[in-house]
Amino acid sequence: MNMTYKHLILGIASLGLVLVGGATTSAQAASKTAKLPSSLKGTWYGYLGKDDDQGNYYMIAKFTVADKKITARDYISAKKQLTPKTWYGTVAIPTTYTKKAKGVYRAHSRISVDQSTLWTLSRKTVTVKMLHQKRSALKIHIEGENYYAFRQPLRSHPWDY
Amino acid sequence: MRCKALLLGLVSLGLCLAGGQVSAQAASQAVKLPTSLKGVWYGYAGKIRVKGQRSYQIARITFKGDRITMTEYVTPKKSLKALKWQDSYVMAVHYVKKAKGVYQVKARVLNGGTLMTISRRPVKVKALGQKRSALKMTDSGSSTYAFRRPLLSHVWNEGWL
Numbered sequence: 001m002n003m004t005y006k007h008l009i010l011g012i013a014s015l016g017l018v019l020v021g022g023a024t025t026s027a028q029a030a031s032k033t034a035k036l037p038s039s040l041k042g043t044w045y046g047y048l049g050k051d052d053d054q055g056n057y058y059m060i061a062k063f064t065v066a067d068k069k070i071t072a073r074d075y076i077s078a079k080k081q082l083t084p085k086t087w088y089g090t091v092a093i094p095t096t097y098t099k100k101a102k103g104v105y106r107a108h109s110r111i112s113v114d115q116s117t118l119w120t121l122s123r124k125t126v127t128v129k130m131l132h133q134k135r136s137a138l139k140i141h142i143e144g145e146n147y148y149a150f151r152q153p154l155r156s157h158p159w160d161y
Numbered sequence: 162m163r164c165k166a167l168l169l170g171l172v173s174l175g176l177c178l179a180g181g182q183v184s185a186q187a188a189s190q191a192v193k194l195p196t197s198l199k200g201v202w203y204g205y206a207g208k209i210r211v212k213g214q215r216s217y218q219i220a221r222i223t224f225k226g227d228r229i230t231m232t233e234y235v236t237p238k239k240s241l242k243a244l245k246w247q248d249s250y251v252m253a254v255h256y257v258k259k260a261k262g263v264y265q266v267k268a269r270v271l272n273g274g275t276l277m278t279i280s281r282r283p284v285k286v287k288a289l290g291q292k293r294s295a296l297k298m299t300d301s302g303s304s305t306y307a308f309r310r311p312l313l314s315h316v317w318n319e320g321w322l
Contacts, residue, residue, distance in 0.1 A: 057271070076270060076271065086253075086270055087253055087270075088252065088253045088268065088269070088270040088271075089250065089251060089252040089253060090249070090250070090251040090252075091248065091249065091250050091251075092248065092249040093247075093248040093249075094246060094247070094248075111235065111245055111246070111247050
């Protein structure tokens with residue numbers, strides 16, 4: 001696997017996100033703006049995968065989900081326990097959310113007039129093999145794919161790089 | 162050394178990761194950036210038309226001791242005031258002196274490849290009718306410029322965004 005900086009922005013770039021610049025948000029979208037429930041907000045860790053090419057590195061993305069902004073901090077760790085980890089980059093973008101259904105929220109770019117959905121957030125219970133138990137994860141749906149993140153760094157459900 | 166173009170702002174920094182262990186040698190070559198290069202610089206990233214309204218994109222790059230931050234803004238104002246935040250990228254870096262006044266910006270993690278080479282250079286700013294000392298950033302043979310304050314000059318071409 002080629003370790004490139006594509007992995008740097010894993011939280012955002014890996015989701016194939018291309019931002020369209022714009023100076024205004026549409027009034028229509030603004031009126032439907034929703035506040036995220038605390039069950040979706042806060043800190044989440046996504047396990048991006050392992051790089052076998054040059055030594056063994058585990059890649060982790062730490063997301064901070066807030067109503068108006070999402071921050072993705074990328075780390076690598078040489079250890080299976082995913083600690084200690086070394087930070088190598090961060091991406092932050094302004095967002096706005098609308099409610100799609102109970103417990104399901106759509107993220108839109110806060111500065112683009114293109115109101116298409118960037119990604120959708122919800123919770124889902126998944127089985128974490130290494131813990132032999134189920135865990136409630138943040139489910140990020142984007143362009144037909146689902147990605148999962150947990151409240152602690154877990155080497156589970158890799159985002160597949 | 163293989164490079165993959167990124168979708169987002171960091172493409173402009175021509176990122177390349179060599180991969181591999183953090184080399185002690187590389188780390189020992191790391192130096193402090195002189196104040197003439199350190200700190201905040203603004204690049205004019207071009208015009209975009211949003212719903213008939215012309216907007217200007219400004220990239221603000223901050224060179225700090227151990228990281229660089231690139232923040233993108235848009236504004237419909239030619240004065241480049243009222244900048245609206247678009248996104249931010251932060252990367253862990255260190256600097257290696259290449260020649261007098263010339264420094265390489267390298268990814269600090271995994272013996273990263275050179276993101277760009279920076280130096281100072283006076284350039285003619287038409288809008289001001291005078292020469293200004295700019296930050297020259299070079300990557301893969303192409304160069305672009307940034308100034309100590311936002312200026313509608315020396316627009317960045319595609320490769321830098």
